[in-house]
Amino acid sequence: MNAVAAPVKLPEIPKVPGLPLLGNTLDMARDPAKFFLDCYRKHGPVFRVSIAGHKYVVIAGAEAANFMGTREGRDCLRSKEFWQGLVKEFDATCVLPGVDGEKHKQLRDIMRRGYGRDAIRGRFMEVIGITDRGLAHDWHAGQLAPVVLNMQYLVLSQLGTLLTDMAPREYMHDIRNVILYILNVLVTRQRPKVMLRLPEYRKAKRRMAELGDKMVARGHERYGKLPEDKCVLTDDIMKANIEHPDIIPDQDLLLTLTGPYVAGLDTVANTEAAIVYCVLKHPEVKRRLLAEVDEVFSRGDIDESEFMKSTPVVQGAVMEAMRLYPIAVAQMRTANKDFEFAGHLIHEGEMLYVATSVPHFMGEYYPEPEKFDIDRYQKPRSEHLKPGVYSPYGRGPHTCLGKSLAEVQLALTIARLFYKLDLELETPDYTLKTKTAPTPGPAMSFKVRVVGPRQH
Secondary structure, three states: OOOOOOOOOOOOOOEOOOEOOOEOHHHHHHOHHHHHHHHHHHHOOEEEEEEOOEEEEEEEHHHHHHHHOOHHHHHHEEOHHHHHHHHHHOOOOOOHHHOOHHHHHHHHHHHHHHHOHHHOOOOHHHHHHHHHHHHHHHOOOOOEEEHHHHHHHHHHHHHHHHHHOOOOHHHHHHHHHHHHHHHHHHHOOOOOHHHHHOHHHHHHHHHHHHHHHHHHHHHHHHOOOOOHHHOOHHHHHHHHHHHOOOOOOHHHHHHHHOHHHHHHHHHHHHHHHHHHHHHHHOHHHHHHHHHHHHHHHOOOOOOHHHHHHOOHHHHHHHHHHHHHOOOOOOEEEEEOOOEEEOOEEEOOOOEEEEEOOHHHHOOOOOOOOOOOOHHHHOOOOOHHHOOOOOOOOOOHHHOOOOHHHHHHHHHHHHHHHHHHEEEEEOOOOOOOOEEOOOOOEEOOOOEEEEEEEOOO
């Protein structure tokens, strides 16, 4: 008689010690990137945490980042649950970040062109004009400028023009408030649901719906009247809604059309503010950056391709700030089925954080990881090209769809800001204060002194 081998029992996933009731909430709130890094060092690439009363498995490090890019990773993880509160709040059926599989692919295919670098191709000088007008409007000589807020206004104008053909500055605070409440309450679940009854949120939500109605009406007016190369993201969305309502039904239009503002307002503005701080904190980097932008913009009209090829210092500063101040610290997922990761069994239905930013702060990959070193990304060093060690836009099938556009937008905004204005930190020894909710980044209190316009 043949013996049947007993199934191998995998070891229990280690649990990170925490406080009674609060668990690991305070450590997570103080600095999620450091928290995940410390846990990774102590417990390895998979561990359990308790955040705001919810239990999570965390998979972390280059191991997690590489896993996200595999077929197994795509099959084992889904994002739906974390976005269901948002979908329900707006009586929709789905939202791009919260749908998986074939439906997710269909939506990405519809929006790929509108969110991609094609959106700015041929319009680079136009965006420079938009940027310069925003700088003139909000950054006043002799005053302390609120960096995150001013960047939000600038991002709204840029993305609005490129992706929706409207820049609704008057709705900016409403959009930002909706983002704040939705992410804190319904996505990351860091705040109680009772906050959605507050007048501030209810007013912002009504205003968001008003903006959505205007965008739908404008989309219907434009449908079929523009040549293909003049269509923007919202034209592609409206076309899909009109011709394929099974893919984008009417009840999904509000979230889908306002998506560019929701996706880009906090994330891009926070990143730009972090870059400003890093450049001003490092005078030698600032000197190199100013020399580079002065040379590039002295040429007159340029396109996005020539600009990107000519600005390695700017792009190094952008990439290094995104390493040190990542927006995508971790991605939230649910286990689609039982699967094994790093020698441990994760069960179907368990909620996960995928901490892909952990390698950003590891000396094994980035020597002196706390140092702001913009030359890490140039050959022969190319430290970011080691598998799984650089994930500023997330990983896997939900990697930021606007990544290629954001790369140009970030570089252009920083280049024009330093080309046009002479800026200083509030005090030479100023250390950046940061926030973690709803998205990580510089605190709203971060200000810089606008000495005046630069002379060329």
